[in-house]
Amino acid sequence: MITLPKTLSFRLTLWYSAAFVGFLLCALLALYLSTNSILNGRMDDDLREDIAEFRILFEAGGTQRVIDEIEREVASGNDSSVFLRLLDREGGQTYASDLSHWTGLATNRTLVQRLVDEDSVSELRTTKFSSQDFETRTIYGVIGPDTILHIGESMEQKEEFMELLLAIFALMFMLVIPLASAVGWVMARRAVQGVEEVTRAAIDIERGALDRRVSIKAQDAEIQKLADTFNAMAERIRTLISEMREMIDNIAHDLRSPLTRIRAILESTLSAPASTEEFQAAAANTLEECDRLMQLINVILDVAEAEAGVGRTIMREVDISKLTADACELFEPVADEKCVQMSTKIEPDCRLQGDRQNLQRMLANLLDNALKYTPARGKVSVDLAHNSKQIEIAVTDTGIGIPAPDRHRVFERFFRCDQSRSKEGCGLGLSFARAVARAHGGEIHLSSAPDISSIFTITLPSSCHPPG
16 A cells, blocks of 8 residues: 655645646646637638629629639648538539548538528538548538539648647646656655744754844745744743753752751750750751741742733723722831831722732732832832823832843843842832733832832733813
8 A cells, every 4th residue: 555755845746746737637628629719710711702702703704704713722722631512502413522531521501501691601510431531621602693602622731730730739748747756745845844844943953053043034934934933932932941050959948948947946956965945945946947938838839920920810890090009008017127118199089800818919029129229318119100091100219220131131030139138029020010910900010220210110901080
């Protein structure tokens, strides 16, 4: 059993070849039929012209002039390919050329009578004689009173020409099939070249070459779009793996510190006799370190859920104006303790569809960062404005600012600027805030000037109406 290849190249070649051969066959068939029709039309026109010429001769010289012309044409021609007869109004033959090659020739008296009665000029017929290999085209034509000319011409030349033309077409068809297949194969290979390059790149990436990219410049927009999309996907995969490796390193570092402290506490407790109070203190310190570990793990899980959008959250209408005001009120004691002036400008009755708890934590993280990195006698302001399409919350501080090289990385998990490493934290607050904003269809933007200020702007889709 023959199994055909299942490759795209083979299928495209097959379709290209079949389409080309089909179109060629239709074109050759149309050309053959039109040529046959044209030749038949020309033969009929020639016969009609002969009747008209003999009518003129009859009018000029009568029957004898017609007979003389017939004998002259027969003498210069071939008796086996043409005959001419003169008939009276009853269909009787009055004169004829050599009819030895036209066995079975008879007069169609009904046709002759109709021509006479209806005063018709001519009538064409196609007849097959047993003595002729090809059909004969005949015409009955009135050339004078009570005189009818019957002309017959073999269609041999026309049929031989059509047979030759058919043979040429058949030869062309047989030669075109391999040519069409070769052209189709070249076109198919060119069409799938970009796909094969993408396949090779995917195999290389699967083997670990994460920097592999598709470098073709295809003429076809679809292939070029596929290559560009694949490169973007490959770059995204490389970035994600790089971030994942960095995140694993950061997690390992952040987990190692509390585990090291726990181990030191336990070793210190076990290395020397200790009282009940010392054991209780060691247990309390161990519990505190365990709480830090649990908090770190929970925040990591929360960020992952928020970024993946798989958290068990139920979207409800939230008064974001009240939520923001409550968050600012909650952090006012912290601001007073640090001698930081805190101000708010919140438009009332602004609502959106969201998860109340995650939105609270997002605002709390931004306010906590603003107060944490703003020195005494600094300022922190919270502004909320909205229109019919979106809500904008801006948290501005006059803190240490963020250097330009670090601004695009502050939202990455576990990333901490050099200025913030002395502060308590794990580098997940801003990452969680951005994940929550995106989960609600919004975004967080940062603008900062070192040692002057930082502005974190949250944009969220609005479900409220702007004030009139």
